[in-house]
Amino acid sequence: MLDQRLVREDPKLISQELARRGMQVDLSEIQLIAKQQRDLEGKRSTLQAEGNLIGKKVGQLIQKGSSPKSNEVLKLKEDGNLIKQKVTALESEEKGVAIKLRERLLNLPNLPDQKCPNGRSEKDNKQIRTWGNPRIEEGLKNHWEIGEKLGLFETERSARIAQSRFITLMNHGAKLERALINFMLDLHSAKGYLEILPPVLVNTASLTGSGQLPKFAEESFRCEEDDLWLTPTAEVPITSMHRDEILPSQRLPIKYVAYSPCFRREAGSYGKDTRGLIRLHQFNKVELYWFVNPDQSEEAHEQITSDAEDVLKALELPYRVIDLCTGDIGFSASRTFDLEVWLPGAKTFREISSCSTCKDFQARRSSIRTKQGKINKLVHTLNASGLAIGRTMAAILENGQQSDGTVHLPKALVPYFGADLLKPESTDQ
RNA sequence: GGAGAGAUGGCCGAGUGGUCGAAGGCGCAGCACUGGAAAUGCUGUAUAGGGGCAACUCUAUCGAGGGUUCGAAUCCCUCUCUCUCCGCCA
Numbered sequence: 001m002l003d004q005r006l007v008r009e010d011p012k013l014i015s016q017e018l019a020r021r022g023m024q025v026d027l028s029e030i031q032l033i034a035k036q037q038r039d040l041e042g043k044r045s046t047l048q049a050e051g052n053l054i055g056k057k058v059g060q061l062i063q064k065g066s067s068p069k070s071n072e073v074l075k076l077k078e079d080g081n082l083i084k085q086k087v088t089a090l091e092s093e094e095k096g097v098a099i100k101l102r103e104r105l106l107n108l109p110n111l112p113d114q115k116c117p118n119g120r121s122e123k124d125n126k127q128i129r130t131w132g133n134p135r136i137e138e139g140l141k142n143h144w145e146i147g148e149k150l151g152l153f154e155t156e157r158s159a160r161i162a163q164s165r166f167i168t169l170m171n172h173g174a175k176l177e178r179a180l181i182n183f184m185l186d187l188h189s190a191k192g193y194l195e196i197l198p199p200v201l202v203n204t205a206s207l208t209g210s211g212q213l214p215k216f217a218e219e220s221f222r223c224e225e226d227d228l229w230l231t232p233t234a235e236v237p238i239t240s241m242h243r244d245e246i247l248p249s250q251r252l253p254i255k256y257v258a259y260s261p262c263f264r265r266e267a268g269s270y271g272k273d274t275r276g277l278i279r280l281h282q283f284n285k286v287e288l289y290w291f292v293n294p295d296q297s298e299e300a301h302e303q304i305t306s307d308a309e310d311v312l313k314a315l316e317l318p319y320r321v322i323d324l325c326t327g328d329i330g331f332s333a334s335r336t337f338d339l340e341v342w343l344p345g346a347k348t349f350r351e352i353s354s355c356s357t358c359k360d361f362q363a364r365r366s367s368i369r370t371k372q373g374k375i376n377k378l379v380h381t382l383n384a385s386g387l388a389i390g391r392t393m394a395a396i397l398e399n400g401q402q403s404d405g406t407v408h409l410p411k412a413l414v415p416y417f418g419a420d421l422l423k424p425e426s427t428d429q
Numbered sequence: 430g431g432a433g434a435g436a437u438g439g440c441c442g443a444g445u446g447g448u449c450g451a452a453g454g455c456g457c458a459g460c461a462c463u464g465g466a467a468a469u470g471c472u473g474u475a476u477a478g479g480g481g482c483a484a485c486u487c488u489a490u491c492g493a494g495g496g497u498u499c500g501a502a503u504c505c506c507u508c509u510c511u512c513u514c515c516g517c518c519a
Contacts, residue, residue, distance in 0.1 A: 044488080045487060058447080077500095081499070367477095
């Protein structure tokens with residue numbers, strides 16, 4: 001959410017910055033609403049001050065022995081009633097305006113960072129750096145071909161169990177998924193991240209707090225009868241961990257690592273990535289999340305990105321880092337670095353982690369502040385996948401594939417998986 | 430699911446119609462005392478919004494929403510949540 005003070009005082013700046021996202025937003029109306037709200041509040045509180053004074057006078061008179069039915073008291077009561085009527089009217093008007101204002105504000109995305117490169121689509125994203133040597137050969141297989149041959153997962157039966165875009169991992173596939181989750185959690189915990197395992201059903205306030213609602217309701221699965229939603233990312237429950245809190249400045253930064261399953265409806269992506277592990281309604285992810293002092297979010301952004309990169313390095317997976325342009329960053333983000341892993345079978349780089357700074361955008365929606373001296377300031381929040389597990393498995397399969405049909409596993413995984421090679425097993429059911 | 434109890438500031442806890450944003454304690458911060466500390470003493474210590482260069486000031490907030498009243502933490506209604514016991518259950 002944007003600061004309503006900024007909306008009142010400098011709407012031009014907002015429309016200018018949103019234009020960098022490719023949005024043409026006329027803020028004159030919302031500015032008007034914001035001003036209206038403040039004027040009503042001013043009028044109302046002045047009136048209330050008068051009313052309070054009358055109340056005090058009546059109390060004093062009665063305590064000094066005046067009769068509650070004396071003319072003086074009756075006159076004051078009458079005045080009080082008059083004011084009460086006016087206040088009630090103003091209040092209901094103010095409430096309506098405030099709700100309208102909040103609605104509008106909740107639908108506006110974050111302002112892009114000054115350093116976020118201008119652009120209209122992913123074509124305008126900037127590559128920052130690359131790591132590793134992408135394996136480029138003809139005849140390499142896609143990860144689902146490898147996985148199916150090795151009996152790692154089951155696609156068709158999963159559609160029977162649930163729908164398309166669900167997967168059932170089996171045998172070594174299930175074990176590899178588990179190994180990856182544990183490996184990543186351990187790697188990040190060792191760096192000082194506090195591990196949490198949050199609820200995956202979250203309420204409407206949580207989804208609103210991190211920015212998924214109200215605008216993207218069609219992206220999440222919903223349990224209508226309970227006002228609960230399946231979380232699309234652990235970012236949602238983690239943000240709400242500290243909703244409505246004031247965090248002591250010396251406690252910051254707070255760094256969490258969370259494993260959670262994630263659920264996305266993937267509305268509007270019919271026919272895209274229908275095979276394999278890339279785009280599923282349910283997938284596993286290890287998420288990194290920071291709450292920081294507002295003046296430290298830029299360094300934090302570099303650091304959280306580098307922490308996510310460390311996973312790819314440890315897994316020996318070539319990747320590149322992309323600075324998303326203003327037209328491609330998400331709703332809550334101010335700046336985003338995507339990590340894209342090389343998939344030699346698909347001969348392409350695929351997003352495997354999104355590292356964003358939301359600055360005070362989520363903090364304002366969720367009311368998360370920190371005390372700096374006497375002043376309370378909104379904290380800044382950052383999140384990064386560290387990493388998406390399914391896509392990591394896809395990358396491992398495609399990068400580690402060998403001509404004999406086996407898959408070589410990165411050394412770092414051996415203690416978790418128990419072997420350095422995936423091969424067809426006779427234990428298949 | 431059944432029965433009961435409760436929700437007050439960072440925490441504990443008092444307050445059942447009048448000047449209460451709220452006693453007292455704990456915690457925290459500053460000052461004094463000390464060689465330094467402990468102990469002690471004094472002072473200060475909620476949040477949001479508005480006005481003012483500032484000192485400061487106005488309004489709201491005692492789980493949430495409504496009502497009664499000139500006036501509500503206190504009375505009435507509705508809801509939510511928490512706790513205890515019983516039942517069921519991974």
